Amino acid sequence: MNAQIELRGVTKEFTLRATREQPQGGTxxxxxxxxxxxxxxxxxxLVGPSGSGKTTLLDLLGGLSRPTTGSVQVDGQEVTGPGLDRGIVFQQYALFPWRTTLANVTFGLEQQGIPRRDRNDRARQQLALVGLEGFEDRYPHELSGGMKQRVAIARSLAYQPGILLMDEPFAALDAQTRxxxxxxxxxxWRATGTTVVxxxxxxxxxxxxxxxxxxxSSRPGRLKALVEIDLGDRQAAADLRSDAAFTHYRHEVWTLLHEEVRRAQDAGHLKIQPDGTERAA
Structure with missing residues (x-):
């Protein structure tokens, strides 16, 4: 297996500030x-209960933080900080409201000193790839939520990264747009061959x-299972979500995750809100 990302024995701890209940702080x-x-x-x-370290893991891969112990490597090199080989897309679009769609996508390329014509050409290519050709001169307030997220994806792809890290990028969107x-x-993904987490x-x-x-697993996050998904030619399926194989995999992942949600509740790490959503304790 040609591993582009390698995590080995990764542990990440955070120091907690002192409070009235815990005057000495903690870890x-x-x-x-x-x-x-x-x-x-x-x-x-990547799935897991709230508080299982999903976003922490993405931060480690993105070089936004360092592991307490263990190693994180990309292409055989230790990750010591952010890099243009890794693009990151967050749930919040984080677009500059005073810049057009095109200018938002070219922003990072400007910092690299890429000539104006080249960076505009590259940005237009990425906007076409995400289906926003013709919207180059629109400002964020003129775009829908789904279109803003497309801009954020195009901005990350403009660097031509080998890895795209995505932290619940569609969570705030309605079901149809999602x-x-x-x-x-x-x-x-098929067009670029980019590795996606x-x-x-x-x-x-x-x-x-x-x-x-x-x-x-529930906190502290460990790798509980890796489920191989084989759904054949996904492009050929008219309604893949109704397929028997899809239902099988969904139930398998649900069972694994449900066990961890219950464990987190029993340990007091997770509370279920009145609306049924999770909240880390």
């Missing part, structure tokens, strides 16, 4: 002894997008 272990390989070009989805962007993301709370989304689904 929170978010991830514990996690090892994982991600082959080049794979689409890996499904549409899932299709678009798979199309972009995609965090989601949605089991159906994880199964629909991922070639493998990594299930994290």
């Amino acid at each position: 929170l272990r978010a991830i514990e002894n996690l090892s994982l390989d991600v082959p080049r070009g794979e689409f890996l989805t 499904e549409q962007l899932q299709e678009e993301l798979l199309r972009i 995609f965090i989601t709370h949605g089991i159906e989304e994880a199964v629909y997008l991922g070639q493998r689904v990594a299930v994290l």
Whole structure:
């Protein structure tokens, strides 16, 4: 297996500030002894209970933080900070409201000193790839939520990264837009061959997008299971989510995740809100 991403025995701890209840402060272990390989070009989805360290793991991959122990490597090199080989897309679009769509996508390229014509050409190519050709001169307030997220994806792809890290990028969108962007993301992934690590709370989304689904345990996050997803030719299926194989994988991941949600509740790490959503304690 040609692993582009390698995590070896990764543990990440955070120092907690002193409070009235804990005058001495303390330590929170978010991830514990996690090892994982991600082959080049794979689409890996990541699920786990709230507080299981999903975003912490993405921060480690992005170089936004360093592991307490263990190693994080990309292309055989230790990750010591952010790099243009890794693009990151967050749930919040973080677009500059005073810049047009094109100017938002070219922003990072400007910092690299790429000539204006070249960076505009590259940005236009990426906007066409995400289906926003013709919207180059629009400002963020003139775009829908789904279109803003397309701009954020185009901005990350403009660097031509080998890895795209995505932290629940579709969570704030309505169901119809979310499904549409899932299709678009798979199309972009096939076209670019980029390695994708995609965090989601949605089991159906994880199964629909991922070639493998990594299930994290309740806090501290460990790798509980890796579920191989074989759905054949996804492009040929008229209604993949109704397919028997899809239902099987969804139930398998649900069972694994449900065990961890219950464990987190029993340990007091997770509270279920009146609306049924999770909240880390």
